[in-house]
Amino acid sequence: MSSWHTILQDASYKGVGFEVMALDESNGKALVEHARAFTQGVELEDMGTSGRQVQVSAVFYGKQYSSRLLRLLEALEEPGAGVLVHPVWGRLNNMLAASWSYRHDAENVDYATIDVTFREAAEAQKIFVFENHFLMALERLIARIDAYRMAAVGMIDALLAMRQGCSALWGSALGLWSTLRGVFAAVRQLLQADARQYPDHAAGVYRSENFAADAAAVFADLERMCRAGIAATAAVQADGVAQADSRSVRLRFDAALDLVDALSELPRQVLAGSNTALRLQRITYAQSQAVAQMLRLCTLSSLISVGQILIETYGEEMTAPELMYINRVLRQRVQREIDALRQSLAAARAVSAAEADRLYPLVHQCSETLRECAGQVNELVRAAINRKPPLIVRPSPLSGTVHQLAFALYGDIGRAPELVRLNPHITHPSFIRQGVLINGYAR
Template sequence: MSEWRDLRREASFRGVPFWVDSDSVPVGRRTQLHEYPKRDQPLVEDMGRRTREYKFVGFIIGADFISQRDRLLAALDQPGPGELVHPWFGRLTVTAGDCDIAHARNELGMVRFNLTFIDGMLMFPVQRVNTRRQLAAHVPTLLESAKARFDAAMAKVDLARQRVNAVRRALSSAYAFAINFLKPLTSLAGDLGALVQSVINAPGALAASLLSDIASVERWFSGYGSSGSLQSSRSRARAISALSAEPPVADDPEVAAIQAAVIGLVQDAALVDLLLDMVEVPVASVQSVDQPAALSVQLEQDGSTVEAGSVMDTGVPVADDILALRDAISEAMWAIAGDSLPEHFGVLSDARLALDRHLTEVARSGVWLRPYQPRTTVSSLVLAHRLYGDALRSAEIVSRNAIRHPGFVPATELQVAKS
């Protein structure tokens, strides 16, 4: 059978079919010709791709042509873009332009028309809240509040009478957390003994330097996937929450107060570090096409191509992961707020709301996961092609489900992207 017979589709607009006698569409580039005196060659200025207007000369015929005509008229009068099924170009999103319909006395039971559909749609600018900037605006206030919280706690302690060994035991857990998650602290206090001396001799300078160094760290976003910036953020948030549950290690109330103050400072610093990392997380920009035509017959309406690859590799977040990260950080903020004075509690609450808004927007721009269980053991390439029509997304399935060998995906429940 001829290829064109396989590719041809029945024409319709917004689901209303019609017959086509002929069609045309202008293609090419818009140009502006500049001619200059005493020059043989003109300057041709490229003004962009021509607007594609799909024009049809066709008809509707049959015993019910009146009702079919009225349905087509209603579809043409409806404002906004709609789906056009073109006989040769497939499914397109277009806006109805100037059209006319004519009846003839010698063509009873039939209506002829000339239809014009414009590639594109009228879109008005829509104001969107910059959630990243809103979250970043809360960081300076949080830094000041964290410094004030630590200074107020340490002001109640008589540091001159404290024993180094007792303070050392009390701060061991906080230092162990810091060397894993707060690199600036290790530069300020190379070991636990140096941290104890800084707390006893110059607590205010230690807090100011730590928070300042945290805020000045250069940051960048390296992706949503397993090798990206978000990989360790969830574990850091859980560690912050676990640090709040540390029991006092000394019976001396002043040593216990020092322990609580330093743990609070380390938690606040780690939280600021997390929030600044979240400020760098962008809301993904995703364009999708519902029921696209075959690539061999579909016009590339936007003039660009989409590279094949996994969801994570192409810069699209997994909504489930983002929401889990949001909840983990929010829980850590609640854990800190529970041990805070009302002033610091209010600052943390405002920052938490800004964080929730931002990460919720990031999640909305991503894809969701769904459970899927293959019937038999299958190669990840075959499974990716079966699910998405794209074998190159096999790495996504392997990394998401920790598959040991990509050639043998077991017949167990997997987590895969919905699209």
């Protein structure tokens, strides 16, 4: 679909791109007929549209066409609706792959066509509406994190895209491959990850025809290694369950934050040669910047997940300042990454209009999901604060220990640690004077 006067967008589904040969679209009304005796015709009740239906004929050709076809097939088989980027109409939300068929022809070498029928799905309405605002905000945030991870994968694939072993933005595939391997080794060294679980990829001779598959495999292991390392630093298990830890929630979150910052510095260190990580050849600043952006995209999702798990597990124990601190840090990180994505798009426009057109929908999708993640984090923190009782200040009714004070105020000595957290001005919890102003919940 080239040579059009209208600027067409690159077609994709759930972040997986493909080239379009033809599009057939249809829509209609959902009508209910009410027939009455002795009347001409029937009364038609308009129940809305039946939903858009798009039939796409796509083509895959060239070297490694089969791997690109398999990626689309995997996206089609994934449960649930997704975003279909229409070449003319742009983003179509909630499009579900209803059916598809693909074929190969012996006369056309390295060539396959696929026909897919997409149907527009209405957003599911919950049967039961829960009044717990915190749980609803938590569920929405988890869904947004998953959506961002999918968008980040699509953005990373675009950054790794090479044509004939070269990219207009990053230079040679060999240089980008060297940077990626060097950063992988540096990350493994920093996290002290098991080399048997995360082995060095393609330690032998480099082959340009294997770049796409090898780079995807390296980055998949890199993302998995970073996610496990960040979670372990905050004492969070791989299944999303927070472990018991002697540190406070803020210290655990700050530890994960420091690790994310250390990981983000590794591409610069590899470029400068100050890190002993593996490197095949001399690399450029642009290539290190590309890998650094890919690394930030995956570590940011892990950091948001850690914050979500800590708030979910310890939200009732955390004070409002602690909750607002996590909210502020995550929103600042999200804004910083959105600015970096916009800068990448501006750099692409300065180099090549074609590269900018290819990156634009992916940058937009990634930025939008990040913005929605920040909004849902803010909503989760607000819900966590609102479910706490009102905070009041009152004089201590006695002189004694913080446990005696907790029993006097609430009839529960188990709330003594809560009073310690809410009153950092108390330097000696075992010696509290009567009349000292105490912060505490109203009930």
